Amino acid sequence: MINLFARPSLLKKNGVIGINRRNAELIMRYNPRHLYPLVDDKLITKQLALDAGIAVPELYSVVEYQRETRHLSTLLAAHDEFVIKPSKGSGGNGILVIAGRFGDHFRKPSSDLISLGEVEHYVSNILSGMYSLGGVADKAIIEYRVKFDPFFEDIIFQGVPDIRVIVFRGVPVAAMVRLPTRESDGKANLHQGAQGVGIDMSTGESRGGVLHNRYCTTHPDTRMTTSGLKIPHWDTILKMAIACADTVGLGYLGVDIVMDRDLGPLLLELNARPGLNVQIANQTGLQGAIQALQARASIPASADERLKLVRSLTDIHLTETTA
Amino acid sequence: MISVKDMSVKIWGFLLIGIGLTIGGYKVVFLGLPMSPNQQTKTWTVQAKVNFKGSGGPAIVDFTVPKITPGLSILDEDFISSKYGLALQEKRESRVAQWAVRRARGEQLLYYRLFVAPSTKQVAWQEKPDFPFPPDFEEPYASAIRAIIDDVRKESADVATYTRELLQQLNAEQPNENVALVRSDINSGKAWTLTIIDILKGVRIPGRVLWGIPLSEATNDVKLRQLLQVHNGDRWLTFDPYSGAEGIPDNFLAWKTGNNPLIELTGGDRAEVQFSVTSSYRDLIEVTRLGAEPLDSALLSMSPIALPVPNQNVYRLLLMLPIGALVVVIFRTFIGVQTFGTFMPILMALAFRETQLFWGLVSFSAIVLIGLFIRFYLERLMLLLVPRLTAILIIVLILMLVLSLISNQMGAERVLSVALFPMVILAMTIERMSITWEEHGAREALYQGSGSLLVASIGYLLMSSEQLTYVMFVFPEMLLVLLGLSLWMGRYTGYRLTELHRFRSLVSRQ
Structure with a gap:
């Protein structure tokens, strides 16, 4: 392996956020500590979601x-x-x-x-x-055990995939599907060996993926390609993520959503310190979208306006990658 | 884009590091604290033996002892005088030790011992003398002295040059007849110095004798030497009455000034003082601590050297903890090594201090691995968390005991000291490792375990460095430097080394 390490300047150019920057500039700045219990205790999260009309597993x-x-x-x-x-x-x-x-x-x-x-x-x-x-x-x-939507049935071998949406200042900036693998024992946890698959924010279509921090476009168990699949209920998912961010008030939030066959998207849990693998899954750094949002004095209140914003952000991404 | 937060962190960091380094630098440059341990310096022990014959009644001995000692600092002093009462009278520029006894018959012996070391501290006599009146000399001396005075006056500008010129003329190898006449009756250094002082009175320059001891390697019968001191209206200048050399010579212990007697005795006779000098080497740090006067040592009294020895030893250890913490910060924030807990590696490093690194690593790994397998069995017994932790604690203790007994049989002493291993650290490591093992797999558990051992080893190596221990202990203001550094590192938002690896796919595809 020649390229064991990336040049920091290139990572920076690609807008990749490291753990230190995430901690210092996103979590500490946008996530007030007193709000943590709202997401760290899943019972409280569930109650808040129910009150806000967000669907959760019973x-x-x-x-x-x-x-x-x-x-x-x-x-x-x-x-x-x-x-x-x-x-x-x-x-x-x-x-x-x-x-x-x-x-x-x-x-x-x-x-x-x-x-x-x-x-x-x-x-x-x-x-x-x-x-x-x-x-x-x-x-x-x-x-309730989620009866998983067959949308990824062909790709995965077992377990329930979930969708992680990163929401910054109430606007979804990145997302990935986490596919369980044989290695992860059916769990959708990247640390345990699940595969993360990037999602195009404007179309809701899946891309390549990340497995153990490595870019990988096929599922390790089934060898099926992970890209090009349309995530069902994509707009509902984005709106759910927006509603969650508004409900708990955290500026940098990870929203985990599962897709139920009968009930549609359900909120699984929220995370005040979402990881950075979503960058590898999408092959794009988060910094571009976050900077564009940081530059805005205010964020529109309505979910539809914000969805428009999501799409405009994607345009920024695209122009940046093509440039 | 630099935020206010970043600015204030930078400023605080600079301030703290600046203050720390300034205090440290001051201590090195002005207080003469050595930067590395085991630096030694020469010290002298000067002993004055006073003996006299008691007449049977009460006896009082007034003995002048040094107070102002330019170029040397007094580390310590002893008064050895079995049945005598001792009172030390402090005057502004002199000290008198008064020994008193109700009944003194026959040979009496008193000792005074003084420990001194070279010092760069500036001390000087402050007392200003009155202007003397010209004494009345007898003829033919009067005309000779007048002639000398007139000769010298022509060639001098101030007190210093006048004295220098006078000494040169008086000590000339081929003296003129005036000088020869003045020199004719002189038979001792004391008389010579007093004569010069008298001559100086003729031009109203105040002068006095400085009595002192030249310090050499080891000498048993040292005589007090006289130096000439003149006051230039501002301060006392010192001259050698024979060579005319200005200044107090190196390693010259100033004992007393002026005409006050060295010793005054009532209730006895044949008082004698005998001086002896021996030299030795002591740790510079010890000398600096002892020698620093209370005023200068405000800084030193703020350092752990001023504490009683048992507390010192605790602080020797405690002051190293920030170094270990800094290692953890560097490994976690800049390199991205995963460890069990934030400061667990420091505790492990502390444990290694008892066993040395190699045996520490071996026994630590052995106990953790065996404990881990037993822990997995306990998992199957389905014990509650706290009882299970207790069980692990007991098992760790048994393992340690077994290890110690085996190593004792084999005659390895190093492993024996594993008994001082903080067992709680071992128990917690086993528990944490087994949870990581179950949750994240063996790979992650071993990865974090070896990360912890790596950080602990490096932490241990730094924390057991004699040089670093010394610096932290003698210069505790380095804590401010470390604090400043940790503030700076706290705002590091760049990538970790491991992230350059982790995110490499984001670059290579471009």
């Missing part, structure tokens, strides 16, 4: 105390499929997906079986703060 129940884990079988009795996740988890950590039952056992999407005792232990770990930031006591959320 909440089945919340486990708050260790002794409640013993009644887990009754809590789960009504549901064959569900997801258990920590309310304060980060980076998609600690999410357990149950795809069905098999006798006394539960079945994971990978078809592995898991006993009720193991599920209880899992929940108990969540409660004692194993997945929460700083190990603080946490709640376990049991919610």
Whole structure:
């Protein structure tokens, strides 16, 4: 490999934002700390979204105390499929997906079986703060398992893809689809080996992707090309992202959305410190769009106006890349 | 586009670093603090042995001891006098030690010991003398002296040149008859100096004798030497009464000035003072601390050297923590190495101090790896978080004990000191590593683990550097420099080294 490292000047020219710049100039400047609990606690996020009329996966129940884990079988009795996740988890950590039952056992999407005792232990770990930031006591959320929209069915092997939209000052600036892989155990987490696929903001069409920080245009399991697919409900997704940003008030926000077969786009979670892989997935730095928005004295209030803004920003991108 | 925030961070950084370096520089240049450890300097021990014969009744000895010592600083002094009461009378420019006893019979011995070291500090006598009246000399001296005075006056402009010229004439190898006459009766240095002072009185130049000891390697019977001092209306100038050399010679310990006796005795007779000098080498830092006068050492008293020794040792360690933290900052912010926790590597580096690097790395990795496998088994037992942590803590302790016992059997002492390893760090590392392992896979866990060990190793190497420890300890104002640096680094928004790798695909396709 000749090019193990990129020249910083070239990265800068391409508008690539590094972690340090993201922390100092985006997160610290646009995300007031007191708003973090709104996104760090998924229960609060869910409630806020419901109040704002944003669609979310239905909440089945919340486990708050260790002794409640013993009644887990009754809590789960009504549901064959569900997801258990920590309310304060980060980076998609600690999410357990149950795809069905098999006798006394539960079945994971990978078809592995898991006993009720193991599920209880899992929940108990969540409660004692194993997945929460700083190990603080946490709640376990049991919610609707998204029946995923077949739009990416041909490409992926298992799991539920989700869509990450980066919203800056209330305007979506970049997005990617995160495709689970065999390696990521069906999870849509890039750190665990999921593939990120860039999305053209104005058309909602998929592009190439990123796998383990490397650009990659085919899915690792199916070898199918990831580009050229139209994301369904694209405008709804963008409007949802805008509504989320307005609801929580964070200036630099990551909005994670899943596509349900029956219910359409659902808000999964919000992230106050969204990562920068979206730049690799889209093969474009974020700086151009962000600078264009920073230069604006005000951002239009209506979602439609902002969608127009999204498209104008894409034009900027295009002219920059062609130039 | 430079924001106000960036500006104020830059300014604060400059201020802090500037202040830190200024204080440090001041201490090096003006207080003479060495920049590296183990620098030694010569010191002298001067001992005055006072003996006299007691007459049986109460005895009082007044002994003049040094106070103003240009070119030398007094590090310490002892008064050794078993049954005598001691009172030290401080005057403006002199000190008198008064030994007193109710009953003194026969041979009495008193010791005074003084420790001095070269010093660049400027000290001088401030007291101004009255103008003397010309004394009445007897003939034929009177006319001879008058002639000498007239001779010298022709060729001099001020007190200094006058004195220099006078000394030259009086000490001329081929003296004229006037000088020869003046020199004829002189038999001691004291008499010679007093004669010169008398002559100077003739032109109303105030003069006095400076008594002192020339410091050499080791001499047992040192005599006080006299130097001539004249006052030019502003300050005292010192001359060698024979050679006419101006200034106080190097390594000359000024003991007393003027005509006051060195020793005054009541209640005894045959008082004698014997001086002896020995030289030795001491750590420069110790000397500087002892020698700095309270006024100058406001800065030194603000440094940990002024603390009692046990506290000093704690600060020797604590003051190195910022260095370790800086290493973490550099690795995380500029290079992008992932570590377990922010400051876990510093704690690991501290642990390595007990074991040295190699055995620290070996035993740390061994314990963490074994602990990790046991932790995975515990995971299957489905224990609650806190009891599980406790279990890991106990297992770590057992592992350490086993490791120590085995290494003891094999006779390796280094590993033994693993017992001082902060076990909580080990337990936390195991727990964090196993969670990372499960959540992000073995690759990420090993990656972060080796990142932590790398940062800890480099942190250890820097934190155990004798030179750095010394600098941080003697110049704690370096904390301000480190603070300024960390402010600067806090506004670094450039890429990390690992990001140049991570984002390389964004460039190569163009």
